Structures are given as C-alpha cells and as structure tokens.
Amino acid sequence: MTAKSAPVDPVPAREECRTPDVYFTGSRINWFRKPEDMGTSLEEAGAQTALAELQASPDDDYLTVTLLAAGLAEILHRRSRAQQGETIEEGLLPPAWRVGFSRLWWRCAEQSGPLDWDDLRLLRWCAEPFSTWPVILDLSPTDLQQTLLVDEQLSEFAEQGARLAHVDVEAEWVERQVYEALRSTAAANGTTKKEVEEAYAYLRRYLIDHTVITDRTVLSLEHNFRAKDSSGRTMVRGLIDVAYRSRPVSGPQRFLLCPGCHNVVNDLAPSCHTPGCLGGDPLVSVLEPLAVVYEQHRATRLYFHDPGLVEARIIDALRDDERLAGKVRVTAYPEVDVLDVLVEFLSPGPNPVVLESWGVDAKDQVSAHLLGRGFIWPQRLPCTGRFLALPMHRARQPQYVTDLRSELDGRVSGVVVIDEQRLLKRIRERAEELHP
Ligand SMILES: [Zn+2]
Structure with missing residues (x-):
C-alpha cells in the first residue's frame, strides 16, 4: 500500500472531533461549508479526510468516492496549472486521493479482491462506472453507473463529491468569486435592505437567464447598477468579469442556444448536456456587440x-x-x-x-x-x-x-x-x- 495518512490529532472513539468543519457523529462524517471557512486549504482538507479515515466506518463507500473525487479535482487543477507553465511544487499526490486510495485498498482486501493495483490503475478505473471496478462498492444502483472522469474532466458526480469535500479547485474559486461579486454589487447598489435584496435577486436571476451577452448589454447593466469600486469601475462590471469570459469580436455574432436551458450549443453536436434539459431545435440568436462578447464561465454554468x-x-x-x-x-x-x-x-x-x-x-x-x-x-x-x-x-x-x-x-x-x-x-x- 503506497498511501500514507497525513498527521492528525487522534480522537477517542465515539467522541466529537473538535476540528472545525468536521462533524463526527457515530460512524458518519459530514462536511459542510460555512462562509467564513470557504478558504480551507487542501492540506487542511487532507488532514480532515485523514481524520475521517481513522474515525469513519470503513464501509462508508460514499466517503471513499468523495475523497477520490476531491483528489482528482486537485490532480486536474495541478495539471492545468502545469500546462499554463506554472512550476508545481507539490510532489506527492493530494492527501484526499491518498486517503481514498487507502480506503479502497482495504475494501478490496476485505472482499479478497486484487491488491496489486497502483495509482495509475486507479486513475484508469476513475473513467469507468463504479459497477465495473474490481471491488463491490455500497453505492445506490444509479450512482454505481456513474464515473468520476469523463473525457479526462471531472464528471458531474465527481464535481458534486469534490464540492462536498470543499476542495479548492478552479471551479470553486470562480463560484466563490461570483458569490462575492453578487453580494458586493447588490450591497453597493441599494440604500435600504429591501433595495439590496432586490438588486441581489435581479443579478442572481440574470445569471440564470443570460448565458451569452455583449458589451452593449453590460453597458445597460452599468446604467442600472451604477455603484463603483475604488478604482472607478462599476461593481456590476466586476461581477460580469468574474462570471463570464470575454472575447473580442467584430461584427454581428451568431449563437445557437438550446431552447430548453439557453446554453450555447454548436452546430455539430446540438446537445446541451444540461441535466434534465429536453433540448430541441436550437434557437438562433444574433448578437450585435460593439467589440466584445461574454460567454458564461464553466463554473457559472455549473x-x-x-x-x-x-x-x-x-x-x-x-x-x-x-x-x-x-x-x-x-x-x-x-x-x-x-x-x-x-x-x-x-x-x-x-x-x-x-x-x-x-x-x-x-x-x-x-x-x-x-x-x-x-x-x-x-x-x-x-x-x-x-x-x-x-x-x-x-x-x-x-x-x-x-x-x-x-x-x-x-x-x-x-x-x-x-x-x-x-x-x-x-x-x-x-x-x-x-x-x-
Ligand atoms: Zn438544454
């Protein structure tokens, strides 16, 4: 077994753990996020997950797959940083991955399954449904059909798992930034509690109704939400800058939108992949920007x-x-x-x-x-x-x-x-x- 636990404070069995954010009740560990704790680092999460390994029942396979999802999120994040030319200092695999690996190894041993697999093999399994893994996991029949990776990206299931373990991946970082920008833009654009609440609700809904916009739309938003930050930029522009990716263009722009969810689809594969969306013949939307279009960031969409x-x-x-x-x-x-x-x-x-x-x-x-x-x-x-x-x-x-x-x-x-x-x-x- 190659996995090694991060150092943790031992907690006597059946006692409540005092580590912030780890709520240990009997055999179950529950994580949840409080706004003030949104900045928990992966190392801390790793220590918590290692604690989870010590305390939680080893047959809790949801915890195992959540840890693997959190580990994968970090592995993919490191890979994208490396692709952008950043030097990656961390030598070891992420702690969540190591703990997930170790739990899975013990599960295999318990079932007299194969024990000669390594990290690379486990990575390959992550692209296969759990039901095909050489270990029987106690997951619901629907969840057993899920994979952790799809086309070398986190699956929807793995995104949910990684979020539960609040691992700081790019998507979560954007999510947090969008939330902060929403709140601060609303707060700066209202003088009463009611006005702030209404501004917030309007902007939050705006992100649901608008997957692609132009610089003209942003100008009209700025007209309605005029508060500026210390650099003289409108707060609402700051929100658009974190929630959308901008792209310089010239002339009218044609987009195909799914009629069910209004996500952008392309000609070749008019499928939106939005959960539960019935799709249909794409709607043609022609936008006339001055010079820039804004498309929703993946995290804003998710x-x-x-x-x-x-x-x-x-x-x-x-x-x-x-x-x-x-x-x-x-x-x-x-x-x-x-x-x-x-x-x-x-x-x-x-x-x-x-x-x-x-x-x-x-x-x-x-x-x-x-x-x-x-x-x-x-x-x-x-x-x-x-x-x-x-x-x-x-x-x-x-x-x-x-x-x-x-x-x-x-x-x-x-x-x-x-x-x-x-x-x-x-x-x-x-x-x-x-x-x-
Ligand atoms: Zn759709």
Whole structure:
C-alpha cells in the first residue's frame, strides 16, 4: 500500500472531533461549508479526510468516492496549472486521493479482491462506472453507473463529491468569486435592505437567464447598477468579469442556444448536456456587440445557471399564476440568498398580513446520497413549511427520493422532500384553504 495518512490529532472513539468543519457523529462524517471557512486549504482538507479515515466506518463507500473525487479535482487543477507553465511544487499526490486510495485498498482486501493495483490503475478505473471496478462498492444502483472522469474532466458526480469535500479547485474559486461579486454589487447598489435584496435577486436571476451577452448589454447593466469600486469601475462590471469570459469580436455574432436551458450549443453536436434539459431545435440568436462578447464561465454554468433553472421555473410558475394573485407573495433569494424562494400566504382583505411562510431550497444534483450529506437547512429565516424541491428529472429517477430521505434522516429534521410539480400543487391548495 503506497498511501500514507497525513498527521492528525487522534480522537477517542465515539467522541466529537473538535476540528472545525468536521462533524463526527457515530460512524458518519459530514462536511459542510460555512462562509467564513470557504478558504480551507487542501492540506487542511487532507488532514480532515485523514481524520475521517481513522474515525469513519470503513464501509462508508460514499466517503471513499468523495475523497477520490476531491483528489482528482486537485490532480486536474495541478495539471492545468502545469500546462499554463506554472512550476508545481507539490510532489506527492493530494492527501484526499491518498486517503481514498487507502480506503479502497482495504475494501478490496476485505472482499479478497486484487491488491496489486497502483495509482495509475486507479486513475484508469476513475473513467469507468463504479459497477465495473474490481471491488463491490455500497453505492445506490444509479450512482454505481456513474464515473468520476469523463473525457479526462471531472464528471458531474465527481464535481458534486469534490464540492462536498470543499476542495479548492478552479471551479470553486470562480463560484466563490461570483458569490462575492453578487453580494458586493447588490450591497453597493441599494440604500435600504429591501433595495439590496432586490438588486441581489435581479443579478442572481440574470445569471440564470443570460448565458451569452455583449458589451452593449453590460453597458445597460452599468446604467442600472451604477455603484463603483475604488478604482472607478462599476461593481456590476466586476461581477460580469468574474462570471463570464470575454472575447473580442467584430461584427454581428451568431449563437445557437438550446431552447430548453439557453446554453450555447454548436452546430455539430446540438446537445446541451444540461441535466434534465429536453433540448430541441436550437434557437438562433444574433448578437450585435460593439467589440466584445461574454460567454458564461464553466463554473457559472455549473453552479448558478444549470441548477438555477429549477428555482427559476418554480418562481415563474408562482408569479405567473393569476389564481395566486393577492394570495401569495413570492420572494426570490430572500435576505440575499438565505433560501431560493420564500412563499408568504396572505390573509384576505385590504390590509393583508402574512399567515404562513414557506421556504423552498431547490436542488438539482446528480447523487441523492451526496446531496443528502451536504444539505443543511438555513435557520435564519423562520418558516412553517420547509421544502427541499427537486426537479422532475431527479425526482423521477428510481430510488432518488428514498435515498435522499435516508441520508437526511436523523440529520436534518422537518424538511419535506418534494418534486417541483407537487410543490406548486401544494402551494396552490394551501393558498385556496387560507384565502378562498
Ligand atoms: Zn438544454
């Protein structure tokens, strides 16, 4: 066995570990991210994961594949830095990878499987579905069909795993920067709490509705969001610069957009690869920039645009429903993104009061198990109804809801797992009951 654990503080069995961010409960390790801890380095994560190895039950295969995903993310990140001419100092493979390797090795030994494999062989397995690995992993049937690598890039499953282990890869770095730019742009462009919240919700939705824009669009955004930073640049331009990649062009630009999700597709392969998107004949969009077009950064697409489609559908369906007019108040990203949607049921009469508040967190993630492990309900906003809403393409997968509920069980209480259509139905029924 080549894997070696990073040094860690031993914790007596069954005692709570005091390392920040590692919540050890019985045989289960849960990671989650707090805003102030977003900067956790990989070495720290490595120490935590090594701790996980000591403490967690060795049969927790989700932890193993999460560690491998986190390790792969770091390996790919190093490779892209090396390709850009940077000197890579780190000699050893990432700690998360080494711990994942070691856990897998022990799993193989337990099952009397082959023990003569090395890192390169394991890397090759990562491009194959887990079901074909020479070790039986206790993952759900759907997750067993997943791979960690697709075309030498992290798969959607591996992205989810790497995020759960909060490894600092490029995508996460961009995600964090986009969040920070969203918040600071909104804060600088509002004088009241309400104005800031509205600016935030507008800009957050902007990233869901616009995958490709021009410098003309940015100018009109700057007209509406005028606050500037200390260098005299508008904050909103700073947001666009981190969320999009700019490209100088001349003359009109033709793009093909998927009609389902509005992601850019190309002529040769008109498939958008957006989870759950039904696609269709691409829409032709001709943009007329002055000199620059902006296309969404991959991370913006992965973490804001694609998963945002489900919350956008829910918000639009509620706002467009005339039967709900005057009965329900819908707030997107309330209190600067504590939740995705706040639904307030109003009393009848000229001076309506809020009778009940329901909170909705919409999640579109490939693995129900990993989603359940990473999920927390924000306590800041008191809600009588709490819903974790799933897009139909996830909810319809066999076992997805059952697996998610089993992961949440005992860890997150009082949250109802529901698909987007049933959620809308329940909101309409409740509005009718309270305000006939
Ligand atoms: Zn699409």
